[in-house]
Amino acid sequence: VRVPVFVMIRPRxxxxxxxxxxxxxxxxxxxxxxxxxxDGLVFGALTEYDAVMxxxxxxxxxxAACRPLPVTFHRAFDMVHDPQVALETLISLGFxxxxxxxxxxxxxxxxxxxxxLAEQAKGRIVVVPGGGITERNLQRILEGSxxxxxxxxxxSARDSGMKFRNPNVAMGASFSAPEYSIKVADVAKVRTLNAxxxxxx
Numbered sequence: 453v454r455v456p457v458f459v460m461i462r463p464r465x466x467x468x469x470x471x472x473x474x475x476x477x478x479x480x481x482x483x484x485x486x487x488x489x490x491d492g493l494v495f496g497a498l499t500e501y502d503a504v505m506x507x508x509x510x511x512x513x514x515x516a517a518c519r520p521l522p523v524t525f526h527r528a529f530d531m532v533h534d535p536q537v538a539l540e541t542l543i544s545l546g547f548x549x550x551x552x553x554x555x556x557x558x559x560x561x562x563x564x565x566x567x568x569l570a571e572q573a574k575g576r577i578v579v580v581p582g583g584g585i586t587e588r589n590l591q592r593i594l595e596g597s598x599x600x601x602x603x604x605x606x607x608s609a610r611d612s613g614m615k616f617r618n619p620n621v622a623m624g625a626s627f628s629a630p631e632y633s634i635k636v637a638d639v640a641k642v643r644t645l646n647a648x649x650x651x652x653x
Contacts, residue, residue, distance in 0.1 A: 456491035458524060461512075468498040468505075468528040475508060482518055492521050494551070496528030503532060504541040513545060524549040527582065530556075539569055543576045551603055553583030559602075560589050566597045587644045594652045606645060608638040 463470065463477040470478070482493060495512060497505040504525070513523065525542050529552045532538040542550055552569065554562015559581040570579040581593055582603030590602065612632035623631055 457489075458492035458494050458522075459485040459490040460526065461485070461493055461495035462526075468496055468531065469500055470497055470508065475512070478512060482512065486518075486521060490521060492524065492548075493518050494524040494526050496526045498528055498531060501533065503534070504529075504538045504545075506541060506545065509545055522548040524551055524580070526551050527553060530554075530562075530583075535565060535569060536572060539572060539577070539579075543573070547577055549578040549580050549601070551580045551582045553581070556583075558584030559593050560584060563593060563596045566593075566599065570597055570599050585645075587641060587648060590645055590648045591652060594649065600653055602645075602649065604645065605635075606638055606641040607635045608641065609633045610636045 459481075461478050461481050463474045463481070478495065482495075485493060497508045497512070499505045509525075512518065523546070525547045529535065529538060529542075529550050532555070535552075535555055539550065550569075552562070552566060553559045554565035554569070556562030556565070559566060562583070563581075566579060566581050573579050578601055579597075579599055580601045580603050581597055581599055585593060585602055585604035590604075593599075594602065610633070612634060614632055617632055621631075
């Protein structure tokens with residue numbers, strides 16, 4: 453691909469309180485991502501009290517030798533108790549970006565906090581809105597937050613090629629996506645989102 457690839461370092465789903473073993477997995481993943489040409493790394497960790505885990509983050513940044521790659525703190529940020537304090541911690545640790553929905557269920561709903569964080573950052577870190585961003589709300593988010601970057605999945609559902617479909621079995625949680633629908637990146641959505649952003653930024 454011709455665009456920079458930032459690799460997510462996350463050993464499992466769920467919360468962001470990691471065991472020593474999971475930290476070792478994260479370090480190994482960082483080494484592999486760098487070895488195979490990653491352009492940047494994306495990760496995050498919290499304490500049991502929902503604060504940015506400085507000790508672990510420093511361990512991952514320094515001991516696992518992320519540098520010289522740029523690092524982004526992902527939406528673990530949205531689970532912190534005090535986002536203003538957490539932002540200063542990330543700045544002091546040397547993160548280039550933080551991905552956030554404004555500590556709400558979507559970037560649109562968390563727009564007021566995203567704007568406050570961008571103002572607080574004063575160019576020391578890039579605040580990247582993410583979470584529920586679509587071609588229908590991107591303009592409002594960009595104009596309402598004064599940010600210069602955004603994150604979204606830009607996906608569409610594609611029907612499965614399966615001919616036989618067993619209606620009695622669900623593979624996973626009851627609220628998961630339908631078994632015979634596949635989420636894929638949608639080129640048309642990406643182009644539309646890019647066009648909207650170029651008109652505003």
